[in-house]
Amino acid sequence: MRIEYSEHAVKTLMKMDRVTQIAFLEHVEKIAGTGPRRHLKYGQPFNVENVGQGRIVFQIEGDTLYITRCFDNHKQYMKWIKSLE
Secondary structure (H helix, E strand, O other): OEEEEOHHHHHHHHHOOHHHHHHHHHHHHHHHHHOOOOEOOOOOOOEEEEEOOEEEEEEEEOOEEEEEEEEOOHHHHHHHHHHHO
16 A cells, blocks of 8 residues: 655654654554554544554545644644534
8 A cells, every 4th residue: 555644744743753753654554554443533534543642644545545644642633623623
């Protein structure tokens, strides 16, 4: 499966410390291998995976995994969710 990152996801990953970056990147590889497990609520066309306290928001279209957003903590994730309503 091919993996593509949005600009926002790349910026967020670059701000994280190296240990957290590695955890996120390993989890992205896991998602690419196993597929999605949880769909984002509120009728949005995204899936979400937990990485420790952080979240990865993504979409799968065909054989491409699009990483839309990365959040290194739950507070940022919830703020983004509320902005969707």
